[in-house]
Amino acid sequence: MSGNIKLQICDSAAAVATAAATAFADLIRTRPDAVIGLATGSTPEATYTEMARMHKDEGLTMAGVTSFNLDEYWGLGGDHEQSYRYFMNDRLFRHVDIHPWNTHVLNGKARFPALECRSFEDRILAAGGVDLWLLGIGGNGHIAFNEPGSSVDSRTRLVSLTQETIDANSDGRFFSDPSEVPRCALSAGIGTIREARALILLATGAKKADAIAAAVEGPFSPDCPSSLLQDHPECTFIIDAAAASMLT
Numbered sequence: 001m002s003g004n005i006k007l008q009i010c011d012s013a014a015a016v017a018t019a020a021a022t023a024f025a026d027l028i029r030t031r032p033d034a035v036i037g038l039a040t041g042s043t044p045e046a047t048y049t050e051m052a053r054m055h056k057d058e059g060l061t062m063a064g065v066t067s068f069n070l071d072e073y074w075g076l077g078g079d080h081e082q083s084y085r086y087f088m089n090d091r092l093f094r095h096v097d098i099h100p101w102n103t104h105v106l107n108g109k110a111r112f113p114a115l116e117c118r119s120f121e122d123r124i125l126a127a128g129g130v131d132l133w134l135l136g137i138g139g140n141g142h143i144a145f146n147e148p149g150s151s152v153d154s155r156t157r158l159v160s161l162t163q164e165t166i167d168a169n170s171d172g173r174f175f176s177d178p179s180e181v182p183r184c185a186l187s188a189g190i191g192t193i194r195e196a197r198a199l200i201l202l203a204t205g206a207k208k209a210d211a212i213a214a215a216v217e218g219p220f221s222p223d224c225p226s227s228l229l230q231d232h233p234e235c236t237f238i239i240d241a242a243a244a245s246m247l248t
């Protein structure tokens with residue numbers, strides 16, 4: 001099955017970043033009060049660098065934008081260098097004119113996780129839903145921290161990370177040792193993500209090639225959470241040639 005997923009295959013990782021940043025900039029220029037969804041990880045870093053450049057050099061303003069992030073490690077506060085709140089402040093928010101109070105990242109130190117997750121969903125609804133949500137993909141096909149087995153209608157919740165994800169995030173890019181990686185996270189659910197009006201998933205490098213092939217050409221199945229985007233009406237995968245190399 002290939003479903004509705006649109007593919008944009010770029011020559012390089014830099015071209016992936018430019019294409020993704022341009023899609024967000026076009027939305028924000030058309031709709032200055034856009035509600036955008038954001039992701040963390042290595043892959044979107046270059047996209048955020050490009051958005052910051054567009055703000056500095058081209059006058060792209062995010063003053064009216066509201067953002068929601070996919071996930072946060074459970075147990076890490078926003079001042080922890082490996083928290084996703086810290087990542088977003090460091091890579092994007094402090095470089096543009098988005099208002100800090102319009103940036104929503106789940107609180108990894110919330111006293112009551114279920115209440116925090118409910119509040120996150122309520123804030124998305126109150127904002128009118130997400131116009132365009134940026135996603136990465138794990139080597140096991142996960143989106144946000146929805147690991148294989150996550151249901152198509154899952155909502156924002158406390159989840160456990162798989163060993164594969166813990167290992168992937170402790171290869172020196174973020175944590176230096178698996179024992180440092182939190183075992184749990186708060187994550188937007190697949191149902192939450194699917195409600196965004198449009199989705200852009202980024203992937204670069206051969207390490208993502210199997211996951212991309214499973215997501216695009218494999219069965220619609222919780223075994224590969226990103227395959228659960230196949231019936232989304234407006235979902236584009238922007239990937240480089242290496243990540244596309246296992247597609248038939």
Ligand code: PGA
Nearest residue numbers: 041042043044136137138
């Ligand atoms: P990465 O992570 O961009 O660091 O590869 C993506 C993900 O696990 O969703």
